[in-house]
Structure formats: structure tokens, C-alpha cells
Amino acid sequence: MLVLIGVLLVIVGFAIRLNPLVVVTVAGIVTALLGGLNPLQILEAFGSGFASSRSVTIFAVVLPVIGIIEYFGLQEQAKNLIAKLARLTAGRVLLAYLAIRQITAAVGLTSIGGHAQAVRPLVFPMAEGAALRRYGHVPEHIKERIKGHSAAADNVGVFFGEDVFVAVGSILLITTFVDTTYHLHLEPLQLALWAIPTAIAAFLIHGFRLLRLDRALDREFANTTTADEAAATAGDTK
Amino acid sequence: MINVEAVYWLIGALFIAWASLIARDANHPHRLGASSFWGLLGLCFFYGTWVQAGTAPAWILGVAVLGLVALAATGRIKHGQTKTSTPAEREASAARFGNRLFIPALTIPLVTVVLVLAAPVLKIGSTPILDPKNTTLVALALGAVVATIVAVVLLKPKNKLGPVIESRRILESIGWAALLPQMLSTLGILFTKAGVGTAVSTLVTGLMPKGSLLAAVIVYCVGLFVFTVLMGNGFAAFPIMTAAIGWPVLVQQFHGNPAIVFAIGMLAGFCGTLCTPMAANFNLVPAALLEMKNKYGVITAQLGTAFPLLVVNTALMYFLAF
Structure with a gap:
């Protein structure tokens, strides 16, 4: 039970918003010490952990192309394109992206989309462009909300889409683990099939929330505008 | 065969390139700290190859990683002000290039998907061209390289190193979260x-x-x-x-x-x-x-x-x- 102190450190560290890198490193060292590793083994664990997890930093390879097309106005063009489509709102743009992301992931194309190559340069500017067209201006706190939802649409789409595809990591993990440990023989296809109800539920729940986001933004803008007008009127009487 | 380690070397080389840009930026608030952080991170990507293969001691990499954390924890990688295009220039350029700007962005998934799908038949003799254990990673890296070339040819930036210079801006906004x-x-x-x-x-x-x-x-x-x-x-x-x-x-x-x-x-x-x-x-x-x-x-x-x-x-x- 003592090893759970490491978990506790992580929870407390994140909760009081210390630098996550420090929290994670300290928790790792404490857990390793409690687990009986000596200092050399701890250093080795950090070294081999880094070496074997280099693949998660793959986003770095798309930054050069994204950087240069942003320099030439990619985000602006994405906004302009959306501004021409009158029926599009921030929520509907994100709903469309959710659908594309989930369907492509379900047929195994998880490399379409992603935060560095799609959300930052295309999806968020389009959602922002739609809001800009509808409201005329987008204050900072609304921008934050649209940003959060842009990244969320990507995550929800890929998490609950990819499991419908048979050759994805999580499905293979289940079959390998279960087959070797319990001597079952599960077909990846069976698992993928039973991921479909959850995939549909995820789309309905998240899609509904995106449509509600539009209404929430409408209301917020109605309030801010009335507040602005009130302030303006109050200013006039001075 | 294009091994996944080649992809990690590309990532390492990019980090080192960004580090040298920061090192040459006299206006950077934490020039030394930030350039050491990204430079050391880049070296770790190279050294990791031998750690992964079991031919180099892992504890050295462990020391380097703890060094990176220490640099980040002492607040030495705050980001500098990179000169980039002004909003007005971007609007003008967007008007000039129009939807052609999307071409490089769409090249990434297109090339990646084509390579992933074609991977089983892409062989020289009986050796697969793309690392079969990491096809998606290798394909994505190739997609990004092709897209960068397409962008440079299409948009003709004055400085051919434009992609590296402009991506430093994005990297610095990510900061230590990258690690x-x-x-x-x-x-x-x-x-x-x-x-x-x-x-x-x-x-x-x-x-x-x-x-x-x-x-x-x-x-x-x-x-x-x-x-x-x-x-x-x-x-x-x-x-x-x-x-x-x-x-x-x-x-x-x-x-x-x-x-x-x-x-x-x-x-x-x-x-x-x-x-x-x-x-x-x-x-x-x-x-x-x-x-x-x-x-x-x-x-x-x-x-x-x-x-x-x-x-x-x-x-x-x-x-x-x-």
C-alpha cells in the first residue's frame, strides 16, 4: 500500500498546479525508492523510459510545414473559407470534424487529423471563423472555450472511432493479453463489433453537447451585448 | 528499409536546429537555458537509439532527462519573441494564395494514408521499405517531409529555412509540455x-x-x-x-x-x-x-x-x- 504514495503525490501536485514535469519526476523517484530501486536503477529507468517512449513526440515532425503555411496565412484562409458558409456555426464545424475524425478512425485512418496537423491550423480557425461571422467579434474567454472544444472533438472522435477498427493497438492489446493469460481465443473482429454501441453513444453525447455549445454562445453574446449597451447608455447619461 | 530510428533522428535534428536558432537570438529572455534545453532534448533522441538497442548505458540518458527537468523547473525555457508575419501580411497572403494554402496541410494525411495502405507491397526484394512494426510513424514522418517540400515549392518563402524558423514559434509556445x-x-x-x-x-x-x-x-x-x-x-x-x-x-x-x-x-x-x-x-x-x-x-x-x-x-x- 505504501507505493500508493507516488499516486497521491501526483494527484496533490496536479491539484495545486505545480509544474507537471516536476510532479511527475518526483513521484517517479519516490515510487521507485519505495519499490526498492537503487539510484542507478532509477536513472536507468528514466533513461530507458525516455528511449522507449520517443514515439509520442512524433508531433514535432509536422511543425515545420504547419509553421510555414501559418506564416503565409493558413489560419486566416481557413477563417475566410468558413465565413462564406452562412449556415455554419462553431458547434456545427466541430460536429462535422467529430464525424470525419470518428469515421476515418473507424476505418483505420487515425493519421488523418490530430492536434498539431489539423486542430491548430484548420479546425480551430474554422470554428473561430464561424463564430466571428455570427457574432462580429470573439472575445478571449469565448476563444478559450472554442479552443478547448476543438481539441476535445479530436480526442473523442479518435478514441471512440479507432476501437471499431480491428487492427488498432487497444484491440490487439485485449486479444494478446486475454488469449495468453486465460487461453481464450477472441477474434479482434468480435471486439471491434462490440465497440460500435459505445461509438454511437459517444457521437450522440458529444454531438449534442456541440450543438448546445452554439446555444450557450448565443446566450452569452446576447448577455454581453445587453451589458455593453447598458454600459454605453450609462456612459451617455454622465 | 526506413527504420523508425530514422524518424527519431529527424525529430532530434529538428530540436537541435531550433536550439541553434534560439542560441543565435540575442533578444531571447533565456537564450542559454532555452537553447540548452532543446539542444539536450535533441541529443537524447539520437542517444536513445543505442539505449533502445541495449548497446549504450541507460543511466546517462537518465541523467540527461533529469537535467532537462531541472532546466524546465527553474523556469529557463520561457519563450522569446519570434518575428513572424503581421496579421495584415497574413490576410494579404491568404488573399493571394487562397485555398492553395490548404494543399500542404492536406498533403500530410494524404501521403501518410497512401503509404500506410501501400506498405505491404512496398518492398525492395523481400525487404519492406517502411519499418513494418512502426509503419504509421514512418509514413507520418515522410508525409510531413513531403508536405514541407510542397509548401516551399508552392509558397516560395524568401528564406528556404522558413519552415524551421517558423516552427520554432510553435515549439516555444508548447514549451516544456513537449517533454x-x-x-x-x-x-x-x-x-x-x-x-x-x-x-x-x-x-x-x-x-x-x-x-x-x-x-x-x-x-x-x-x-x-x-x-x-x-x-x-x-x-x-x-x-x-x-x-x-x-x-x-x-x-x-x-x-x-x-x-x-x-x-x-x-x-x-x-x-x-x-x-x-x-x-x-x-x-x-x-x-x-x-x-x-x-x-x-x-x-x-x-x-x-x-x-x-x-x-x-x-x-x-x-x-x-x-
């Missing part, structure tokens, strides 16, 4: 080694009332959820909770259909991934990439989906698997 996913994955390994998994599953099974199917389903799903929140990754949670409850109780004792129990169980874990800063590559790095003020802003947007979906998963398992 976080790898550190978390190390923490996951240490947790597993130290037996955190067994401790949690003892705790969870102790809480479960015996003999109730509904209670067992709830404990399995919620357990996977909580465990994923703590470990940042459903893959780490799945074997432990399945060994504690999924197999002995749900399948053996209550005769649940194993495919349904395990498929939905994993997805209950994914609901946890939506809620945790431990899943940094999905939740914290995107917040940094989008330059959000609240680094937990992505998680906040996801909570409203994660909790209802956890309930749905629990119900689906209860009604479909038994």
Missing part, C-alpha cells in the same frame, strides 16, 4: 514496477460487495475509469482490473460474454483518458499547442462527455454481456 508525455510514460513504467497496480486492485476488490452482478459491473467499469485517470492510459489499467475483476468475477463467476466485457471495459477506461492531465499528449500538449491560458481547458471541455459515456458503458455491459 511531458515521455515523462508520464516513464512514470507509468515505474508505477507498474513498484506494484501500484496490485495495490489499487486489492483496494478496489475489497470495496466490492460479493454476489451482486450489477455491483461487479460497476466496480469493473468505474475501476478502469479511475485507474486510467491515475495512470493516464487505459492500456496500463486494463490488464490489472481484468485480472482482479473482469476475468474471475464477470466472466468466470457470472458467465459474461468475454468479448463484450473486455471491449466495453476498455472503452470505459478511455472515458478516464478524457479526464486526466496524466494523458498529457491528448490533453495538455494540445492546450499548449492552441496557446490556451488554462492548461486544463481541454479536459474541462471533455468532462461533460466522459461522465455520461461512462454511465452508458456500464449500462451497455450490464445489459449486453449477461
Whole structure:
């Protein structure tokens, strides 16, 4: 039970918003010490952990192309394109992206989309462009909300889409683990099939929330505008 | 064969290039600290090749990684002001190039997908051209390289190094969060080694009332959820909770259909991934990439989906698997 102190450190560290890198490193060292590793083994664990997890930093390879097309106005063009489509709102743009992301992931194309190559340069500017067209201006706190939802649409789409595809990591993990440990023989296809109800539920729940986001933004803008007008009127009487 | 290590060397070379740009930027507030951080990170990507192959001592890399954390913790990698195009220039350029600007962005997924699909037949003799164990990674890296070339040819930036210079701006806005996913994955390994998994599953099974199917389903799903929140990754949670409850109780004792129990169980874990800063590559790095003020802003947007979906998963398992 003592090893759970490491978990506790992580929870407390994140909760009081210390630098996550420090929290994670300290928790790792404490857990390793409690687990009986000596200092050399701890250093080795950090070294081999880094070496074997280099693949998660793959986003770095798309930054050069994204950087240069942003320099030439990619985000602006994405906004302009959306501004021409009158029926599009921030929520509907994100709903469309959710659908594309989930369907492509379900047929195994998880490399379409992603935060560095799609959300930052295309999806968020389009959602922002739609809001800009509808409201005329987008204050900072609304921008934050649209940003959060842009990244969320990507995550929800890929998490609950990819499991419908048979050759994805999580499905293979289940079959390998279960087959070797319990001597079952599960077909990846069976698992993928039973991921479909959850995939549909995820789309309905998240899609509904995106449509509600539009209404929430409408209301917020109605309030801010009335507040602005009130302030303006109050200013006039001075 | 294009090995995945070549991809890591490309990443390493990029970090070193960004570091040298920062080192030459006289106006950078933390020129020395920031350029050492990114430069050292780049070297780690190269050295990691031999650590992974078991031909170089891992503890040296461990020292370097702790050095990176120390540089980040002492606030030495705050970002500098990079000169880039003004909003007016961007509008003008967007008007000039129009939708052609999307071509490089769409080249990335297009090339990646084509390469992934064609990988099984892309062979020289009997050797596959793309590393068969890491096809997607290699294909994505090639897609990014091709897209960069397409962008340079199409947009003709004055400086041919434009892509590297402009991406430094994005990198610096991500900052130390770029290292976080790898550190978390190390923490996951240490947790597993130290037996955190067994401790949690003892705790969870102790809480479960015996003999109730509904209670067992709830404990399995919620357990996977909580465990994923703590470990940042459903893959780490799945074997432990399945060994504690999924197999002995749900399948053996209550005769649940194993495919349904395990498929939905994993997805209950994914609901946890939506809620945790431990899943940094999905939740914290995107917040940094989008330059959000609240680094937990992505998680906040996801909570409203994660909790209802956890309930749905629990119900689906209860009604479909038994």
C-alpha cells in the first residue's frame, strides 16, 4: 500500500498546479525508492523510459510545414473559407470534424487529423471563423472555450472511432493479453463489433453537447451585448 | 528499409536546429537555458537509439532527462519573441494564395494514408521499405517531409529555412509540455514496477460487495475509469482490473460474454483518458499547442462527455454481456 504514495503525490501536485514535469519526476523517484530501486536503477529507468517512449513526440515532425503555411496565412484562409458558409456555426464545424475524425478512425485512418496537423491550423480557425461571422467579434474567454472544444472533438472522435477498427493497438492489446493469460481465443473482429454501441453513444453525447455549445454562445453574446449597451447608455447619461 | 530510428533522428535534428536558432537570438529572455534545453532534448533522441538497442548505458540518458527537468523547473525555457508575419501580411497572403494554402496541410494525411495502405507491397526484394512494426510513424514522418517540400515549392518563402524558423514559434509556445508525455510514460513504467497496480486492485476488490452482478459491473467499469485517470492510459489499467475483476468475477463467476466485457471495459477506461492531465499528449500538449491560458481547458471541455459515456458503458455491459 505504501507505493500508493507516488499516486497521491501526483494527484496533490496536479491539484495545486505545480509544474507537471516536476510532479511527475518526483513521484517517479519516490515510487521507485519505495519499490526498492537503487539510484542507478532509477536513472536507468528514466533513461530507458525516455528511449522507449520517443514515439509520442512524433508531433514535432509536422511543425515545420504547419509553421510555414501559418506564416503565409493558413489560419486566416481557413477563417475566410468558413465565413462564406452562412449556415455554419462553431458547434456545427466541430460536429462535422467529430464525424470525419470518428469515421476515418473507424476505418483505420487515425493519421488523418490530430492536434498539431489539423486542430491548430484548420479546425480551430474554422470554428473561430464561424463564430466571428455570427457574432462580429470573439472575445478571449469565448476563444478559450472554442479552443478547448476543438481539441476535445479530436480526442473523442479518435478514441471512440479507432476501437471499431480491428487492427488498432487497444484491440490487439485485449486479444494478446486475454488469449495468453486465460487461453481464450477472441477474434479482434468480435471486439471491434462490440465497440460500435459505445461509438454511437459517444457521437450522440458529444454531438449534442456541440450543438448546445452554439446555444450557450448565443446566450452569452446576447448577455454581453445587453451589458455593453447598458454600459454605453450609462456612459451617455454622465 | 526506413527504420523508425530514422524518424527519431529527424525529430532530434529538428530540436537541435531550433536550439541553434534560439542560441543565435540575442533578444531571447533565456537564450542559454532555452537553447540548452532543446539542444539536450535533441541529443537524447539520437542517444536513445543505442539505449533502445541495449548497446549504450541507460543511466546517462537518465541523467540527461533529469537535467532537462531541472532546466524546465527553474523556469529557463520561457519563450522569446519570434518575428513572424503581421496579421495584415497574413490576410494579404491568404488573399493571394487562397485555398492553395490548404494543399500542404492536406498533403500530410494524404501521403501518410497512401503509404500506410501501400506498405505491404512496398518492398525492395523481400525487404519492406517502411519499418513494418512502426509503419504509421514512418509514413507520418515522410508525409510531413513531403508536405514541407510542397509548401516551399508552392509558397516560395524568401528564406528556404522558413519552415524551421517558423516552427520554432510553435515549439516555444508548447514549451516544456513537449517533454511531458515521455515523462508520464516513464512514470507509468515505474508505477507498474513498484506494484501500484496490485495495490489499487486489492483496494478496489475489497470495496466490492460479493454476489451482486450489477455491483461487479460497476466496480469493473468505474475501476478502469479511475485507474486510467491515475495512470493516464487505459492500456496500463486494463490488464490489472481484468485480472482482479473482469476475468474471475464477470466472466468466470457470472458467465459474461468475454468479448463484450473486455471491449466495453476498455472503452470505459478511455472515458478516464478524457479526464486526466496524466494523458498529457491528448490533453495538455494540445492546450499548449492552441496557446490556451488554462492548461486544463481541454479536459474541462471533455468532462461533460466522459461522465455520461461512462454511465452508458456500464449500462451497455450490464445489459449486453449477461
